[in-house]
Amino acid sequence: EIVMTQSPATLSVSPGERATLSCRASQSVSRNLAWYQQKPGQAPRLLMYGASIRATGIPARFSGSGSGTEFTLTISSLQSEDFAFYYCQQYNEWPPTWTFGQGTKVEIK
Amino acid sequence: QVQLQESGPGLAKPSETLSLTCAVSGASISSTSHKWGWVRQPPGKGLEWIGTFYYSGGTYYNPSLKSRVTISEDTSKNQFSLRLSSVTAADTAVYYCARLGQFDPNVFDYWGQGTLVTVSS
Numbered sequence: 001e002i003v004m005t006q007s008p009a010t011l012s013v014s015p016g017e018r019a020t021l022s023c024r025a026s027q028s029v030s031r032n033l034a035w036y037q038q039k040p041g042q043a044p045r046l047l048m049y050g051a052s053i054r055a056t057g058i059p060a061r062f063s064g065s066g067s068g069t070e071f072t073l074t075i076s077s078l079q080s081e082d083f084a085f086y087y088c089q090q091y092n093e094w095p096p097t098w099t100f101g102q103g104t105k106v107e108i109k
Numbered sequence: 110q111v112q113l114q115e116s117g118p119g120l121a122k123p124s125e126t127l128s129l130t131c132a133v134s135g136a137s138i139s140s141t142s143h144k145w146g147w148v149r150q151p152p153g154k155g156l157e158w159i160g161t162f163y164y165s166g167g168t169y170y171n172p173s174l175k176s177r178v179t180i181s182e183d184t185s186k187n188q189f190s191l192r193l194s195s196v197t198a199a200d201t202a203v204y205y206c207a208r209l210g211q212f213d214p215n216v217f218d219y220w221g222q223g224t225l226v227t228v229s230s
Contacts, residue, residue: 001172034216036156043205043220044148044156049213056212087156091215096169098146098158098215 002026002092006101012109019075021104023088028068032091035064035073038103039084047086048073075106083108111135113206113221121200121228127193131206131221132186139164139184143210146217147180147191149202157202159191161209196228 003026013019023033031051036044046055048064051071061076075082088101117129131145138145146161160180162168170178174193182189193200203223211218 032215034213036217043223044217045220046212046216046218049216053212055218089156089216096161097171098161100148100156100158103155
């Protein structure tokens with residue numbers, strides 16, 4: 001079973017600053033890695049897939065990088081609407097399984 | 110516009126079976142272009158994948174839940190369902206249904222709003 005570990009659990013950032021979130025896989029997932037944003041009371045929203053491809057409508061201040069076991073989501077200049085929880089998710093080829101990280105909360109400093 | 114809507118009882122008793130349905134509009138669950146799945150989120154906790162199916166392609170479950178979970182589909186109603194047996198308080202969660210495949214075959218691109226199921230006597 002592939003385990004996804006996100007760090008830090010909480011990230012305190014001032015508006016306009018840069019935020020860097022990490023996600024580590026217990027074994028290689030190639031680039032089968034997605035990122036989601038979730039605000040309280042809402043369903044998750046897809047931000048990135050294929051480790052570095054922004055989903056439709058996602059602002060360019062969001063970027064993703066990494067492959068294998070180490071991945072990063074960067075928000076270049078935090079806006080008020082970016083304060084939320086962020087989850088990474090991997091897909092394993094066989095047997096097909098999907099695993100989420102435990103999440104990172106990005107809060108206002 | 111793709112929409113998914115979960116429905117079902119908001120309360121289940123311990124040891125009983127939880128049953129939820131996801132009604133889909135704007136897309137067909139019998140399309141081979143997409144997969145469909147269930148994800149849950151206990152209060153104040155993270156996301157947990159429950160299972161995924163694709164029409165004519167099989168159904169796959171989280172190994173930790175596999176013995177208790179069944180996902181089935183009703184193409185005549187364009188909906189799919191989740192059954193989770195022998196529930197305990199640990200199964201209390203918001204349950205989401207979701208679609209995979211718009212951008213990548215294995216990422217969740219459209220989500221329902223979620224429905225809270227509480228397991229309590």
